[in-house]
Amino acid sequence: MTAIRGARERARSEITAAIKDEARAQLAAEGAAKLSLRAVARALGMASSALYRYFPSRDDLLTALILDAYHAIGAAAEAADPATGGAGASGPAESGGTGAAGRPETPGHLERWVAVCGGVRAWALAHPHEYALLYGTPVPGYHAPQTTTAPAGRVARALIAVVGDAHAAGALHEPPGPLPEEVAADVRALMTELDIELPAPVMAVLVATWAQLFGLISFELFGQFHRVVEERDAFFAHTTRRLAEGVGLTAEPGGAA
């Protein structure tokens, strides 16, 4: 169909990409607040008005960047999972622990969880302004369009995958204590919508933990840990491990010992 639909469309998509790249560069350099269409146009050597042929407004450009960023952080989460993303692939050189001899060696669920959390945090630290765009104050016109909900869930799905595998392997401690019926109904609806099956209490704590993970990262990134937590890596790793245990993950590697 649209194999070589013409030079025009090629140019259009190329220019669109160039605009996004330049915008992303400015975003990374100065933050979303300082991202200006005119500056982007200037850097690209075109009139500012020409830019509106590609993005009807500044917010639409932002939305495009948000979407890309959601995919990027989702990909980072997946890549960090040694069971799905390939540990040695694009992960930040982490040759310490396991596979010096190239042995696959099924990683423990808890280790996978910690790795995914670490991957998300690493991406956030590497792209603070893009992270802020996703998980900071919603921009101006707020309420993201429906199209962002799917990519926004990618990180969550990476976490769910770990817990789901652990559940399937029978290596999941169900959290104790009663679950209010309202919450149970809520998470059940969510699970059918996401097409997953997990005990309701697990899902409830999983959702909460998902939010808490980003609370941790946001506090670190937004300066709330300044003069409070200094050993950030160790603190994050420790807390992340605690979170995993809270979800019911255990330290044992594969199935039953």
Added chain:
Amino acid sequence: MTAIRGARERARSEITAAIKDEARAQLAAEGAAKLSLRAVARALGMASSALYRYFPSRDDLLTALILDAYHAIGAAAEAADPATGGAGASGPAESGGTGAAGRPETPGHLERWVAVCGGVRAWALAHPHEYALLYGTPVPGYHAPQTTTAPAGRVARALIAVVGDAHAAGALHEPPGPLPEEVAADVRALMTELDIELPAPVMAVLVATWAQLFGLISFELFGQFHRVVEERDAFFAHTTRRLAEGVGLTAEPGGAA
């Protein structure tokens, strides 16, 4: 000394307050991004340039608002604690539980924790834009001045107070598992700086839980729970209770049974 230092200073502080009030109103109405000095000046019937006699820049005005907001949310946290803030004082009418007969009846530490968390959340829901100013994306010139660190810790201190009381009453379960030495040293330094004494593992989980609490609130406020969690009140109450247990708080009211 400065009792009636002159009409000038009176006028100055009044005008300063008026500016802040108007700015706060605009902030609440449209968000920090749309807060404009000119609009504030317009609403106050003065030239925009006159405003710079009171706040040297827009960021300084924002900083003033941030400081006030930190105090406000801190006060909300303290007021929500039935043990310190007076349950029926300025708290959001909550006549259900305890003191119909005026009996003090020491509240359980876990209930206090949940109440404080609920108070913080209630304030956030009532002042979303101010909350975003505090815990959302840091503004533009970022790095808050040193003066904001003290009021920023008020909410944390309210939480610490509950845990501290529980610890003093011997009603605190220490969290299991080892604490990495780096983290232990970190939290010990923090405790000496804050002049509090708590077991290091407790303090570590307390700091993490503090961040996680705001992760929860931020996700709710910033729309991340849209189509994910609908029964927000119940979910928050439930999660908050779980957090309390994670810190080591127990359901028993006062001291040892």
Added chain:
DNA sequence: AGCAAAACGTGAGCACTGCTCTTGCTTGAG
């Protein structure tokens, strides 16, 4: 009381922003 100095309010102005509209050129389809 008188006077200099500091504080104050004003309006014009600069550089910047997002966005619109008119004008002319280039391209691709019939």
Added chain:
DNA sequence: CTCAAGCAAGAGCAGTGCTCACGTTTTGCT
């Protein structure tokens, strides 16, 4: 080959933060 659609450019509007030179008012000091 034609002609409409897509594209780029420039001027322009309304708005922003912020500065500056200018009168006016108030204050503190002699």
